[in-house]
Amino acid sequence: xxxxxxxGKKSSNTLVRDLVNVGIFAALYFVLAFASSSIGYIPALIxxxxxxxxxxxxxxxxxxxxxxxxxxxxxxxxxxxxxxxxLMMGQSLLMLPIFVAVGVLTGFCLKISHKSFWGLxxxxxxxxxxxxxxxxxxxxxxxxxxxYASSMxxxxxVAQMAELANSYWPLVAIFAFGILGAVVGAFIARRVMKKHxxxxxxx
Numbered sequence: 001x002x003x004x005x006x007x008g009k010k011s012s013n014t015l016v017r018d019l020v021n022v023g024i025f026a027a028l029y030f031v032l033a034f035a036s037s038s039i040g041y042i043p044a045l046i047x048x049x050x051x052x053x054x055x056x057x058x059x060x061x062x063x064x065x066x067x068x069x070x071x072x073x074x075x076x077x078x079x080x081x082x083x084x085x086x087l088m089m090g091q092s093l094l095m096l097p098i099f100v101a102v103g104v105l106t107g108f109c110l111k112i113s114h115k116s117f118w119g120l121x122x123x124x125x126x127x128x129x130x131x132x133x134x135x136x137x138x139x140x141x142x143x144x145x146x147x148y149a150s151s152m153x154x155x156x157x158v159a160q161m162a163e164l165a166n167s168y169w170p171l172v173a174i175f176a177f178g179i180l181g182a183v184v185g186a187f188i189a190r191r192v193m194k195k196h197x198x199x200x201x202x203x
Contacts (some may be wrong), residue, residue, distance in 0.1 A: 014069045022074050025064035026081040032057050033082075033131055041153075043160035046135070047170055050178030054128040058185025059192055061127055065110055065120050072107030075123075079103030082130055090148050092137040102129045121186045128182035132175045138165050 036056040040049035068074040083099030106126040113119020137145040142165045150158045164170045 018068050018070050018074050019077075021064060021067050022077045022081070025060055025067075026078050028060050029057055029064075029078070030082060030085060032060065037131065041157075043157060043164065046161075046164065047173040048177055050128070050132045050135075050174050051181035053131040054124075054178050054181030055185040055188075057127075058124055058182060059189045061124055062120055062186070062189040062193060065123055066115060068110075071110035071115075071123075072104060075107035075110070075127075076100065076103035079106070079127075079130055086134065090151065091134065092141060092144060092148075094137055094140060095133065098133045098136070099130065102126060102133070105129075117190055120189075121183075124186045124189070125179055125182045128178040129175070132178035135171065135174050139168065139171050 033053045033056075036052040037049045039045045039052060064078070065071070079099045079102050083096055086095060086099075087093065106123045109123040109126055110119055113122065137148075138161060142162070146158055146162055146165075149161055
């Protein structure tokens with residue numbers, strides 16, 4: 001019986017720790033993603049903004065992945081938190097199932113790989129789909145997205161966004177640069193964490 005109680009207490013402690021980590025790193029991810037996506041306010045640079053987000057957020061995501069004990073549950077909460085924030089900011093409801101799918105996929109990458117580097121690598125690439133997916137409504141529900149954009153931007157910006165929606169190549173580029181940023185960011189994260197985080201016991 002004592003062993004059962006100890007196991008239950010340990011499980012409860014790890015759950016609390018996981019929830020705290022989700023809250024901290026989700027908030028950090030949102031701040032970094034928002035800051036690094038600012039180049040997207042120039043329409044010509046929108047396709048590069050997802051690469052910028054993936055690159056900047058790779059190190060904190062690697063650290064987050066290493067700290068959680070329930071990868072599928074935690075990644076689902078993480079992407080769900082981000083999705084809820086974007087919904088409150090006026091994004092389309094279409095994004096909710098996408099965010100859920102990204103969270104589950106990322107969690108499976110970690111669970112199957114037992115948090116090896118390639119597992120972290122694939123999870124980081126998977127999580128890059130969060131920022132890239134935010135632009136999907138511009139092509140899938142153009143009028144609704146442009147109305148959303150017009151509430152925050154001037155007419156010139158909205159007109160340039162409408163021009164982007166005339167072709168699917170910018171959307172392909174948005175996802176491609178997001179994945180490229182995650183790939184480069186993953187190798188940078190591995191180098192930084194090996195040099196610094198392991199030394200101070202954070203990873």
